[in-house]
Ligand SMILES: Nc1ncnc2c1ncn2[C@@H]1O[C@H](COP(=O)(O)OP(=O)(O)OP(=O)(O)O)[C@@H](O)[C@H]1O
């Protein structure tokens with residue numbers, strides 16, 4: 338019943354689902370991300386230098402942080418209208434106000450129409466973050482007057498959120514400092530709630546007193562994830578945001594991360610003297626806190642960490658000078674060393690929350706929650722374990738595989754491993770698991786290091802890669818079966834990597850091997866010996882180094898010479914080494 342309902346709306350819940358349709362020109366987005374990253378690197382050194390030093394005042398003062406994360410949901414339409422909510426492609430990015438329904442522009446007489454499809458990624462996010470999905474939740478109007486809010490209010494769920502009481506588990510490998518773990522394996526950060534809400538319009542400053550307003554973003558579906566004030570270091574705060582982003586991506590709840598503006602964080606910072614109850618402030622059952630200030634709209638992990646360091650240090654200085662911290666909203670700019678006051682308590686807006694009269698309560702059926710729980714894709718922690726235990730990767734390689742390219746490489750990896758395994762029918766049942774680990778390790782190495790190396794040296798992004806899992810596994814299978822040499826395998830990978838997109842049918846690996854006459858045609862024993870002898874004869878100095886100075890490592894230089902001098906695909910390095918060693922020993926090497 339439910340799956341029929343999902344199908345009838347062309348909604349899938351699998352790992353790729355909406356994502357594939359949603360980003361037609363991801364290259365553009367990736368390039369933008371790269372540019373932003375480079376900019377951040379140039380601008381952001383001051384604070385990280387400061388972070389390296391331990392401030393002795395921290396022995397006296399304890400930091401507390403709670404974070405609100407706003408994430409754009411991966412949906413095809415806006416929260417209360419059918420206007421498109423798909424990530425921008427190049428064409429739409431240049432067309433402001435092209436995705437605006439009458440309701441998004443607050444035309445008189447229009448009413449919100451809740452778009453059920455937006456619920457799916459939101460509920461997946463809630464389940465992935467261990468929340469209780471509420472059977473019944475509701476919508477409030479949060480009023481404030483600003484040009485980015487055509488209605489004069491934002492529709493949100495602050496008082497009756499759809500998901501409550503979740504948690505996020507972090508480990509040292511997520512970037513949590515040992516001091517925060519306190520000897521334990523993991524640290525659990527409570528999540529108070531997750532609410533759905535509308536995004537605002539985007540304004541661009543033009544000239545000194547004019548703004549352009551783009552309503553494309555107005556009414557886009559967001560979730561706000563609110564953590565409890567359970568965080569006690571800037572590094573853990575950044576790790577929390579990073580991990581939440583990874584979790585949201587893994588379940589396809591969000592497709593654009595912080596680097597592209599799809600995720601923004603507000604950090605709430607307070608300090609208290611260790612062993613005291615601070616100012617006695619409390620939040621949702623956590624008591625004995627100091628007075629908080631809030632830094633809004635941070636758009637990178639580094640900004641989260643740096644802004645907290647700066648605000649913590651400012652608060653300590655204020656308190657040590659005998660003053661008090663005011664409840665304030667503060668701002669942070671990239672590359673800054675201090676937060677700046679935006680508005681104080683007196684400037685706080687009275688939001689005049691009230692239930693939205695146009696919207697009925699949101700009722701989420703248990704069958705939907707159950708279905709989404711059962712079909713939830715693998716979460717990053719479980720994926721990390723799977724990649725190590727089942728596929729034999731090291732922790733470092735497993736983490737890299739998950740973290741890079743929005744998890745795309747994991748899919749590539751799993752498919753390539755399956756191809757390699759299916760071409761090997763010799764493995765007996767008893768060694769299936771061991772074989773999978775062996776193949777996994779090898780394929781992982783090719784994807785992360787060989788293919789990864791090509792991506793770096795040729796400055797390409799993952800989306801430009803034309804090597805398919807099938808092609809990669811075909812190369813590996815030939816190598817494994819000793820049908821080609823390692824050198825040829827790498828050469829084939831580079832060739833496929835460099836292929837331009839073309840209309841011609843792309844040659845298969847077999848065809849490339851045949852066309853280039855690259856198949857291993859092993860030399861006879863005699864052939865090896867003759868080749869080795871000719872190289873030894875041509876390099877008396879190197880021979881001397883091996884024989885007289887005992888520099889055995891130089892043998893590999895001879896191996897290289899043999900591989901290069903012999904016809905393509907005729908010399909196997911191991912065999913060449915064997916023959917060379919024998920020859921050197923015969924001729925008097927130590
Ligand atoms: N004393 C404190 N020190 C540090 N963090 C705190 C403290 N008190 C509350 N927080 C954190 O501040 C955040 C408050 O978020 P919440 O959305 O409930 O309220 P808000 O900031 O007033 O609302 P909004 O900014 O959405 O209008 C939570 O993440 C909470 O953990």
Ligand SMILES: [Mg+2]
Pocket residue numbers: 405561563
């Ligand atoms: Mg909030």
Ligand SMILES: [Mg+2]
Pocket residue numbers: 405603631
């Ligand atoms: Mg807030």
